[in-house]
Amino acid sequence: MTDTATLPERTTVGIVGAGPAGLLLARLLHRAGVDCVVLESRDRAYVEQRQRAGILEQGTVDALRSCGAADRLDRESLVHDGVELRWDGRAHRIDFPALTGGRRVWVYAQTEVVKDLIALQLADGAPLAFEAEVSRVSGADTDRPVVHYRHLGRERTLACDYVVGCDGFHGVVRRAIPQQELRSYERVYPYSWLGVLADVAPSSEELVYAHSPRGFALLSMRSPTVSRLYLQVPNGEDPADWPDGRIWDELDARLALDGGWSLKRGPITSKAVLPMRSHVTEPMRFGRILLAGDAAHIVPPTGAKGLNLAAADVVVLARAFAALRASGSTDLLDAYSDTCLRRVWRAEHFSWFMTTTLHTDPEQSAFRTRLQLSQLDRIASSRHAAAELAENYAGLDIG
Ligand code: RFL
Numbered sequence: 082m083t084d085t086a087t088l089p090e091r092t093t094v095g096i097v098g099a100g101p102a103g104l105l106l107a108r109l110l111h112r113a114g115v116d117c118v119v120l121e122s123r124d125r126a127y128v129e130q131r132q133r134a135g136i137l138e139q140g141t142v143d144a145l146r147s148c149g150a151a152d153r154l155d156r157e158s159l160v161h162d163g164v165e166l167r168w169d170g171r172a173h174r175i176d177f178p179a180l181t182g183g184r185r186v187w188v189y190a191q192t193e194v195v196k197d198l199i200a201l202q203l204a205d206g207a208p209l210a211f212e213a214e215v216s217r218v219s220g221a222d223t224d225r226p227v228v229h230y231r232h233l234g235r236e237r238t239l240a241c242d243y244v245v246g247c248d249g250f251h252g253v254v255r256r257a258i259p260q261q262e263l264r265s266y267e268r269v270y271p272y273s274w275l276g277v278l279a280d281v282a283p284s285s286e287e288l289v290y291a292h293s294p295r296g297f298a299l300l301s302m303r304s305p306t307v308s309r310l311y312l313q314v315p316n317g318e319d320p321a322d323w324p325d326g327r328i329w330d331e332l333d334a335r336l337a338l339d340g341g342w343s344l345k346r347g348p349i350t351s352k353a354v355l356p357m358r359s360h361v362t363e364p365m366r367f368g369r370i371l372l373a374g375d376a377a378h379i380v381p382p383t384g385a386k387g388l389n390l391a392a393a394d395v396v397v398l399a400r401a402f403a404a405l406r407a408s409g410s411t412d413l414l415d416a417y418s419d420t421c422l423r424r425v426w427r428a429e430h431f432s433w434f435m436t437t438t439l440h441t442d443p444e445q446s447a448f449r450t451r452l453q454l455s456q457l458d459r460i461a462s463s464r465h466a467a468a469e470l471a472e473n474y475a476g477l478d479i480g
């Protein structure tokens with residue numbers, strides 16, 4: 082771990098946040114010969130254990146491979162060729178390769194991606210400081226923005242050519258941009274997810290997304306012996322009100338199929354409630370301040386897009402910094418926000434569509450429920466409707 086004495090006071094690209102966006106950007110820049118420093122407010126153990134996403138698209142896997150960060154992923158990930166949708170006691174499989182011309186997805190936890198990137202970065206990468214909390218960025222409208230942070234009890238500054246906010250939805254970098262320069266778009270959903278990890282083999286080989294009058298359920302996995310499961314619950318729900326037996330009974334009820342299906346139960350090792358939100362901040366750049374990943378946009382997790390969007394942003398950004406270094410041209414940097422926002426809005430739409438099609442709003446009318454069931458039936462009966470879902474889920478070639 083980098084200690085304060087070895088942290089530089091100036092750099093080309095100052096990166097705030099060591100989530101997937103910040104870590105992958107640092108790796109890609111290191112490969113391109115662009116120097117950078119990563120500042121992360123939390124400690125290493127916390128960052129490596131935070132339970133989050135599980136599905137990687139082709140573009141994300143390609144980016145990790147391109148910077149030498151995919152050795153363990155290539156050994157340990159599970160490659161999936163489809164997902165199952167369930168509603169009204171019936172099931173329909175979406176076959177990704179058949180519907181998309183060969184695309185598939187990888188099941189490999191975000192925690193593992195983060196561990197792999199941190200190990201590489203500490204072995205031979207640019208400086209990465211944990212427990213380095215950024216309080217603000219000054220000089221957003223100058224050619225030399227400055228990051229102010231506290232590390233090991235000392236106030237420090239980092240002068241940068243560019244600052245990239247990879248500091249998530251609650252980050253501070255976005256606040257350095259004058260409010261009148263930004264537009265934001267938001268939707269908060271009237272439900273949350275209760276997410277659990279269980280030491281039991283997944284009950285299905287592929288992910289199962291279930292619509293039910295009792296609420297949404299998702300069966301996912303982390304490995305052949307660990308299941309990851311989610312239940313729609315009301316906002317503000319306390320996980321303590323969900324003893325293990327209640328969780329398994331509810332999953333059983335929501336995932337049930339006519340003709341029977343059995344859910345394997347096992348010890349639950351973690352429980353958390355996660356609110357759902359859609360949010361976009363535009364533009365993703367102001368002068369020498371850039372935003373990437375959740376710092377610029379949030380999607381509800383039903384489309385499995387958040388981590389993949391974060392990776393896509395930093396691939397575009399790393400290419401832009403490499404071009405700047407090679408030729409002095411800022412063309413790609415100037416295009417950064419527009420290039421990313423095209424993909425971002427497509428993912429926002431898909432994530433909203435998956436969320437509102439599969440969840441049951443406690444207030445929703447019978448009319449709305451009939452529309453949801455009709456949409457699911459359409460996906461099951463039309464190759465075009467299924468292909469639209471498959472292409473979006475497995476990842477589009479945009480930007
Ligand atoms: P992160 O991961 O939030 O990292 C931001 C980092 O910035 C640090 N930070 C600061 N550091 C220094 N100074 C400050 N002032 C700071 N403020 C914040 C934070 O400590 C943190 O380390 O953002 P990033 O890198 O943009 O990555 C985004 C992804 O984490 C997120 O989009 C995904 O997890 C979303 N997501 C999913 N995405 C997928 O692509 N596929 C999925 O299957 C998927 N499932 C999920 C998800 C998110 C979930 N939750 C928890 C909302 C499932 C869930 C349950």
Ligand code: PHB
Nearest residue numbers: 134135301382383384385
């Ligand atoms: C997960 O495995 O954590 C996961 C998978 C698919 C989603 C969301 C989360 O849509």
